[in-house]
Amino acid sequence: MNVRISLILLALAALWLSMTTTARAADPFARATLATKGTIYAGQQVEIDVDVFAPNYFLSPPQFPLFDLPGTVVTMPDDRGLNLNETIDGVDFSGIRKTYVITPQSAGDYTLPSVDIPFGYAAVPGETTQGQVKMPSLRLTVTAVPGGADGNPGVTAAKVTITQTFDRDLVSLSAGDALVRTVTVNARGLAAMMIPEPSFDAPEGVQVYVHDPVLSEDRSDRGEFRGGVRKDTATYVFAKAGDFTIPAIPLQWFDPALGRTQTAEAPGAKVSVAAAPAHATDLAPPSSPPEKAPFDWLWWVAAALAVAALALLIRIAADVAGRIQIWFDETQARRAQSEPSAFRRVDEGCRSGDAQRFETAIDAWSRKTGNVPLTQWLDRFADPDTKTAFAEHQQSLYRLAEAMPTPDLVALRAGLNTARRRWLEQTSDIDMPSGNELPDLNPAF
Numbered sequence: 001m002n003v004r005i006s007l008i009l010l011a012l013a014a015l016w017l018s019m020t021t022t023a024r025a026a027d028p029f030a031r032a033t034l035a036t037k038g039t040i041y042a043g044q045q046v047e048i049d050v051d052v053f054a055p056n057y058f059l060s061p062p063q064f065p066l067f068d069l070p071g072t073v074v075t076m077p078d079d080r081g082l083n084l085n086e087t088i089d090g091v092d093f094s095g096i097r098k099t100y101v102i103t104p105q106s107a108g109d110y111t112l113p114s115v116d117i118p119f120g121y122a123a124v125p126g127e128t129t130q131g132q133v134k135m136p137s138l139r140l141t142v143t144a145v146p147g148g149a150d151g152n153p154g155v156t157a158a159k160v161t162i163t164q165t166f167d168r169d170l171v172s173l174s175a176g177d178a179l180v181r182t183v184t185v186n187a188r189g190l191a192a193m194m195i196p197e198p199s200f201d202a203p204e205g206v207q208v209y210v211h212d213p214v215l216s217e218d219r220s221d222r223g224e225f226r227g228g229v230r231k232d233t234a235t236y237v238f239a240k241a242g243d244f245t246i247p248a249i250p251l252q253w254f255d256p257a258l259g260r261t262q263t264a265e266a267p268g269a270k271v272s273v274a275a276a277p278a279h280a281t282d283l284a285p286p287s288s289p290p291e292k293a294p295f296d297w298l299w300w301v302a303a304a305l306a307v308a309a310l311a312l313l314i315r316i317a318a319d320v321a322g323r324i325q326i327w328f329d330e331t332q333a334r335r336a337q338s339e340p341s342a343f344r345r346v347d348e349g350c351r352s353g354d355a356q357r358f359e360t361a362i363d364a365w366s367r368k369t370g371n372v373p374l375t376q377w378l379d380r381f382a383d384p385d386t387k388t389a390f391a392e393h394q395q396s397l398y399r400l401a402e403a404m405p406t407p408d409l410v411a412l413r414a415g416l417n418t419a420r421r422r423w424l425e426q427t428s429d430i431d432m433p434s435g436n437e438l439p440d441l442n443p444a445f
Contacts, residue, residue: 026055026091026123027055028052028053028119028121028131028133029052029053029133030050030051030052030117030133030134030135030136031050031051031053031136032050032051032112032135032136032138033048033049033051034047034138034140035047035048035049036048038256038257039143039256040104040142040143041142041144041145041156041254042105042106042142042143042144042145043103043104043105043145043155043194044103044104044142044256045101045102045103045156045157045189045190045191045194046102046103046104047099047101047102048099048100048101048102048138049097049098049099050064050098050099050100050135050136051084051096051097052095052096052117052119052133053086053093053094053095054094054095054119054121054131055091055092055093055094055122055123056121056122056125057094057121058094058119058120058121059120059121059122059128060128061081061096061119062081062096062117063118063119064076064081064098064100065115065116065117067115067135068113069102069110069112069113071104071105072102072103072104072110073102073103073105073193073194074101075101075103075191076098076099076101077099077101077225079099079225081097082096082097082098083095083096084096084097094121101191102140103190103194104142106142106144107142107143107144108142109141109142110139110140111137111138111139111140112135112136112139113135114134114135115134115135116132116134116135117132117134118131119131119132145254146254146259146260146261147261155187155194155195155196155251155253155254156253156254156256157188157190157227157253157254158188158189158227158255158256158257159188159255160185160186160187160262160264161185161186161264162183162264162265162266163183163184163186163266164181164182164183164249164266164267165181165182166181166269167179167180170269170270170271170272171271171272173238173273173274174241174274174275174276175239175240175241175273175274175276176237176238176276177237177273178236178238179235179238179271180233180234180235180236181200181233181234181235181236182231182232183231183232183233183234183249183266184229184230184231184232185198185229185230185232185264186227186228186229187227187228187230188218188227189226189227190228191228192215192217192228192229192230193215193228194228195228195230197213197232198249198266199249200232200234200249201247202236202246202247203244203245203247205240205242205244206236206237206239206244207237207239208234208235208236208237209234209235209237210232210233211232211233211234211235213230213231213232214230214231215229215230216228216229216231217229236271238271238273241273241274241275241276242273243270243271243272243273244270244271244273245268245269245270245271246268246269246270248265248266248267248268249265249266250263250264250265250266251263251264251265337368339365339369342361342364342368342369343365343420345361345364345365346358346361346416347413348361349361350409350410350412350413350416351409351410351413352409353409355393355396355397355407355409358393358409359393359397362416374390377419378390380423381420381422382415382416382418382419383415383418383419385411385415386412386415386418386419389407389408389412389415390412393409393412
């Protein structure tokens with residue numbers, strides 16, 4: 001019995017140990033790797049890869065901090081992190097790599113600080129788990145540069161080149177002229193901020209003014225960092241004539257691959273400055289004040305007459321325009337009140353088929369022409385069909401719409417036009433009554 005209990009307890013203990021081991025194997029972790037190989041020298045730019053791994057996949061990327069390491073300059077390029085994948089003890093891990101660039105300023109030992117790197121990952125697929133790892137402890141041993149002052153020559157890079165330009169010919173200057181000198185330093189494998197400031201010395205009698213530097217990066221066509229570029233500009237001002245020598249600008253640098261110190265240099269230059277051209281010093285006698293021109297009465301009189309003529313012309317034009325407008329308005333009014341216009345409205349009333357509109361128009365025409373009552377005019381000039389159609393129209397105005405059919409005004413239109421032509425032929429030599437003349441109050445029917 002005791003043996004069976006012991007075996008059961010041992011089995012449970014083994015199961016617990018295996019579950020603990022699996023859980024630990026599935027925990028996030030980090031590692032740091034020194035990407036720069038070989039001996040590390042003071043002033044050299046060192047790359048360190050820091051990898052953060054989490055089981056399954058990340059739901060929020062690791063927040064790599066920019067830490068402080070005394071005695072060094074720590075930077076983190078803006079390049080995107082590198083995605084990684086690994087399988088450890090049958091567990092799939094996703095990883096993200098970030099590269100730190102550390103530049104030690106002197107020889108000695110340096111250890112990465114234990115800073116936190118937070119992130120989010122899917123410990124269980126579909127659920128976010130907040131994770132955090134410590135920066136792995138990595139130790140750097142930095143060697144002094146051979147032959148350098150305190151082991152630091154100023155620049156440690158794969159290659160350093162210096163170029164310079166002048167803004168004008170060095171032998172065509174005159175006293176008082178300025179000469180602009182531009183020096184560009186390109187350091188392979190070194191950030192531009194780590195390139196030291198050049199010394200612009202000036203010969204006696206020459207003033208120099210140094211401008212702010214311009215820092216940039218040299219990158220390949222694929223965007224890979226190759227080195228830093230520093231451009232410095234100085235202006236030399238030559239106050240007097242003579243021959244001057246602008247000093248060279250040397251830069252000592254150490255090549256870690258070859259293990260030796262080299263020198264790059266912007267060479268000096270000889271400048272010839274001629275005397276400034278002589279300027280006349282005698283003062284010319286003061287010139288007499290200009291004579292005041294006499295008052296031109298004739299010009300002012302002509303100008304006044306021109307203004308008066310223009311004003312008169314404008315007034316005459318306005319008066320003529322007003323008279324033309326009045327004549328046009330009166331003509332339009334007479335035309336609107338004429339017999340043809342009145343009968344045109346009768347014709348339009350017939351074509352519209354609107355009995356009330358037609359009645360209004362024919363009544364106005366008959367009063368305009370003095371043909372009141374209209375039945376007498378129809379008896380004299382209209383044919384029987386027209387008189388019958390007009391009588392039906394009159395009856396339709398005073399009876400219910402259901403009592404009789406609607407009269408045909410279109411047929412009446414043709415008869416009225418014929419009757420009007422007959423009337424015009426007989427009355428062409430007789431004066432028409434004016435539009436304002438009213439018919440008799442009691443006409444004879």
